[in-house]
Amino acid sequence: NAGVTQTPKFQVLKTGQSMTLQCAQDMNHEYMSWYRQDPGMGLRLIHYSVGAGITDQGEVPNGYNVSRSTTEDFPLRLLSAAPSQTSVYFCASRTRYEQYFGPGTRLTVT
């Protein structure tokens, strides 16, 4: 049982490039989320999904896209990277009372 996995661990992008951050979970959780973590701001919700085929926006969705074709996978797409998207990104899946976090992806946009 691997829990929540994320790839890559580190990524450097140039402004304007696009990329996909991968997230997978093997706990059969319906609910998954993407957060970004910036110093002094805690975790802010980007997008979330309550099941395959269902996604919705969180607090800071601009510049990001998600899809949920299977229960296991929840990729996050950066459409056109900007320096303001330099951050650490965490994927999580949850039960009703508990969230399980992946190890994070550290993204730098130059």
Add this chain to the structure above:
Amino acid sequence: AQSVTQLGSHVSVSEGALVLLRCNYSSSVPPYLFWYVQYPNQGLQLLLKYTTGATLVKGINGFEAEFKKSETSFHLTKPSAHMSDAAEYFCAVTLDNYGQNFVFGPGTRLSVLP
């Protein structure tokens, strides 16, 4: 809408001293409350949670927290700090509804001095 505040972005204690990390929340209905710990370059790990029942909850690594509804607080304590407790701690709140999202506080970085 819920919100979470954590007093003190950085707290320093001596090894063996009491750890007290403060968390206050605002919510229109009784919330579920959580403390997470994040060690350097790692994801978040659940320390403890309050959902219903006993207001004093015990977590891993000797930490505990008390839900005080009248003070809208959920402060985290540990009687005796250990060097390995140095990390960032996040308080979070959600409501009793599966569709509700978690809201996180800004975090408190705990340093433990020898």
